Amino acid sequence: MTPLSLYIHWPFCVSKCPYCDFNSRVLPTDLEEKNWEAAYLAELSHYAARLGNREIATIYFGGGTPSLMRPQTIAALINKIAALWKVQQNCEITLEANPSSSEVGKFQAFKNAGVNRLSLGVQALDDADLHFLGRAHDENAAREAIEMAAKTFDRFSFDLIYARAHQTLGAWVGELQEALAFGAKHLSLYQLTIEEGTAFHKRACQETLTAPDDLAALMYEVTQDMMAAAGLPSYEISNYAAAGQESRHNLTYWHYNDYVGIGAGAHGRFVEGGVRYATENHRNPDRWLQQVLGAAHGRTEETIIDEGTAMREALMMGLRLTSGIDKAAWAAKFAAPLDDYVAQQKRSIMVEEGLIIDDKSTLCATADGLQRLNAVLGYLS
Template identity: 50%
Template sequence: MADDWRNGGFGLYVHWPFCEAKCPYCDFNSHVSRNINQKQWLDCYLSELRRSAGETPDRVLNTIFFGGGTPSLMAPETVAAVIDTARALWRPANNMEITLEANPGSVEAGRFAAYRDAGVNRISMGVQALNDDDLRRLGRIHTVSEARAAFDIARSCFDRVSFDLIYARQHQTLDAWRAELTEALSMAVDHLSLYQLTIEQGTAFGDRYALGKLHGLPEDDSAADMYLATQEICETHGLPAYEVSNHARPGAESQHNLIYWRYGDYVGIGPGAHGRITLNGQKFATETHLAPQRWLGAAANGNGETVRTEVTRQEQAQEYLMMGLRIVEGLDIERYCALSGCSLPQDKLDHLTQIGMVQCQDGRLMATPDGRAVLNAVIRELLG
């Protein structure tokens, strides 16, 4: 079991914590700052890369993902140096996927070409809505026309381009979402991430919701109808779901996110980045300082981590189950049993199978389309 992580692969996540504005629905670790010392950030990223690679030598690096925040605010030279250093510290896979998240408001043709030249080969763009009124409600600083222009720039520079949309927005109807999704699919290259709006504590939307001031949210049944319509429409257009919220043409799935869902190992560097790394047969969960300046100071002193926690075999089995059931391919039952030391509860499997929530096939356990629609309940049943 020392090499269990190999079943999922090995990736690198780099967190850039800065945005031009804080969106009211966002609970990610993002901050607005007008003065960013790119050289200081690069020095600390490279220091953390060297520290992490010293612990995980001789691994093949399958993916790099620049997340945020808004990584398209990073200087292309910073991105290039991180990629070059990671390639030198680990053995790069022949088909290494290197993704950078971008917001339409921060996209320039010259900058995107520079990211491509730096080694980025996939862009994930946060469009979020194809309706200017809803973009304003979501706190986005771009318009639909700017999003389309940015998307065209990305498509001219990169073969692989994904974009995100949020549905179940305020005052949104099922028919309106169907029309918007169909429009999005006419633009899509090979991948879409489609998320239902969730109201998180600690966000501006969360505060408004608690005060009863967030009006027009769809009822649960309406939101469920939007989810089901999403699956149907994307399937018809050749981008079937491969994960609860992600749709792709076959072969265009996000390889980095599949490392998470297949329960591989990944190094996380940057403020608030999480990681899972296996050292001497023991898997650890890693966390870093949330505040950018605190992380910078700690990384400059040799270690940006705050917590490193052993993940027990039982916890690994539970995490693998929770991740694996998110993807259409499901999880390997034998691998689950090896991690947990026991079999899945047969009576619960039988019940969930009978009511059409899961299926077992070729040694794998998969949630059905109906099961993925209520996945949290399915997972609670299996782990309860």
């Protein structure tokens, strides 16, 4: 039975962070969560009617801030999924959460609902930087949330953002040492980037918000070394884990496997009847809600992905992994060798430049290649 992953998007937050370009907005004070629960259940049923012969491998509640939902809503969605599909015994069920006291108080209830992995949006362990990043919690709340996550969940992760304006290498090393002391087996460590359409994008015209490129590159290299020494080597550009603690849901994306997107603005990629589809839902939460309650789905687009596009996307995603792309898995997925898709001459030049490793079983980026991945992908694809 072919595995399938589910991504469920909750588009609301307590506030909008200035660096965030995700589909999120401030939680309305008059939101009727029962209506949202009904819409999620309807869209899940819609996709089960199409893909009900699949086995659910991972479920991911993302956002937004899905920990703002009631634990009863999370439980209802997990129970519905189990009623609609066969669910793998070791199914990974992740919930994103923020370190506010109101959300931390619900951790045990979320675990009781069926969540078995928590992903905390900490972002910094310093009050000044948390204020700069527009976060609603302080450093003490961040530490308390991490400690509570460790007590409640066998598997948890938290995020930090580095290469912030005025951040020194020494300050980042100290912050990372403190993060490692919490004993998490997975960390997501992102360089601050300025995305179009965000509040930071507007501010960046008047002020410097990120570290200089050479310092950011040095921070990345030091991060790689520190995480490897701590037993959490990178398995993807920004993700680090002990063996067996990788995010299985995110590996679905990077391995270019099938997933369904549920909720406002969610995307999906899956094969049905031998045809590969891409889906995209209404970004506007109200429009998504209204359409789902009337038509049982919130799609604005469903397109067939041609083989060339699929291969290009798979290359882009797979080379983000430090392990790279397994050539046998590629051949099984596309019924064609990876070596036929990426020209030998291009691969040879990238090998000579020290940017990729190309052997009989694998195509992967080197450490230098990962730092220049956009250029590598632009040349290879």
